[in-house]
Amino acid sequence: MLSPANKRGEQLVSLEDVGVLRGGRWLVRGVDFSVSRGEIVTLIGPNGSGKSTSAKAAIGVLKPDEGRVERLVGLKVGYVPQKLSIDWTLPLTVRRLMTLTGPLPEREMHAALEAAGIAHMRDAEVQHLSGGEFQRALMARAIARKPDLLVLDEPVQGVDFSGEIALYDLIKSIRNASGCGILLISHDLHVVMAETDTVICLNGHVCCRGTPETVSRSPEYVRLFGSRAAQTLAVYSHHHDHTHLPDGRVRHADGSVTDYCHPEDGHHVHGTHEHTQGTHEHAHAGHGHAHAHDDHHAHDHAHGHAHSRSGESRHA
Numbered sequence: 001m002l003s004p005a006n007k008r009g010e011q012l013v014s015l016e017d018v019g020v021l022r023g024g025r026w027l028v029r030g031v032d033f034s035v036s037r038g039e040i041v042t043l044i045g046p047n048g049s050g051k052s053t054s055a056k057a058a059i060g061v062l063k064p065d066e067g068r069v070e071r072l073v074g075l076k077v078g079y080v081p082q083k084l085s086i087d088w089t090l091p092l093t094v095r096r097l098m099t100l101t102g103p104l105p106e107r108e109m110h111a112a113l114e115a116a117g118i119a120h121m122r123d124a125e126v127q128h129l130s131g132g133e134f135q136r137a138l139m140a141r142a143i144a145r146k147p148d149l150l151v152l153d154e155p156v157q158g159v160d161f162s163g164e165i166a167l168y169d170l171i172k173s174i175r176n177a178s179g180c181g182i183l184l185i186s187h188d189l190h191v192v193m194a195e196t197d198t199v200i201c202l203n204g205h206v207c208c209r210g211t212p213e214t215v216s217r218s219p220e221y222v223r224l225f226g227s228r229a230a231q232t233l234a235v236y237s238h239h240h241d242h243t244h245l246p247d248g249r250v251r252h253a254d255g256s257v258t259d260y261c262h263p264e265d266g267h268h269v270h271g272t273h274e275h276t277q278g279t280h281e282h283a284h285a286g287h288g289h290a291h292a293h294d295d296h297h298a299h300d301h302a303h304g305h306a307h308s309r310s311g312e313s314r315h316a
């Protein structure tokens with residue numbers, strides 16, 4: 001366990017060579033990263049690459065089968081999961097959502113709703129909220145108990161472009177106001193929150209990591225999306241030296257194919273940010289978003305959506 005201290009920059013959680021084995025299959029292996037107070041770490045990677053698994057291992061919801069996870073003693077975690085088991089046939093107000101798992105003093109509930117920008121919606125029915133409002137309600141619920149570490153699994157799901165920017169602005173203001181560490185999970189392989197300190201690209205293991213390049217420097221991007229978007233979103237451009245084949249095997253840069261790959265294989269290019277692989281190009285025009293909302297009354301996946309981006313990568 002990490003020793004307790006209360007200063008910005010202290011490490012809240014760290015994973016070292018973490019592997020999770022389920023049903024005879026390694027869901028992730030060789031995962032290492034850390035989150036410090038005030039730091040924003042974004043996990044990216046395709047569906048099933050182990051983002052949620054790694055985040056759950058980080059906060060202790062899931063026990064790793066190998067490696068080490070160290071958490072600050074007494075670490076308070078606010079977790080917004082990707083899926084919520086809510087019976088949408090029952091009426092549920094925002095106020096009730098806030099206290100589902102435990103009592104909360106009225107003053108603290110109000111402060112959290114206020115911080116999330118939905119204080120005026122406390123008596124609204126959750127099932128009537130828009131995608132962005134629902135995410136705000138979930139975030140309010142998570143920040144109400146003043147966590148040291150906020151874990152957000154797909155916080156912009158089901159949210160349109162301007163809503164996405166507004167939510168990232170909210171996340172930034174939560175971090176600035178509370179100084180908490182933030183572990184963010186994103187489906188997007190290329191565009192991340194500009195405030196992200198470290199991007200970790202997963203594909204069953206850490207493929208690469210680095211800082212996002214800030215797009216605010218690009219006049220082209222600013223012209224297309226406006227300065228607010230450029231301040232909020234950044235491009236994470238990266239290079240992988242191997243390709244994961246549909247059957248789970250791995251093709252390396254030299255053309256050889258192996259059954260698996262892990263960091264200890266020594267063929268990962270960590271910290272490389274060149275945009276050298278055509279398959280990772282991302283078309284920004286119109287932000288390339290196609291958001292299709294599921295009816296959350298019929299799904300346990302609250303406000304699910306399908307992301308379709310032109311130039312979606314073949315992930316290495």
Ligand SMILES: Nc1ncnc2c1ncn2[C@@H]1O[C@H](COP(=O)(O)OP(=O)(O)OP(=O)(O)O)[C@@H](O)[C@H]1O
Pocket residue numbers: 022023027045046047048049050051052053054082187
């Ligand atoms: N308890 C479990 N038992 C067996 N397999 C599991 C379990 N939990 C997750 N998996 C599998 O592990 C893999 C990684 O899942 P995980 O949810 O971590 O991926 P992800 O990157 O978060 O995906 P997505 O972007 O689709 O949310 C998937 O193939 C998933 O089916």
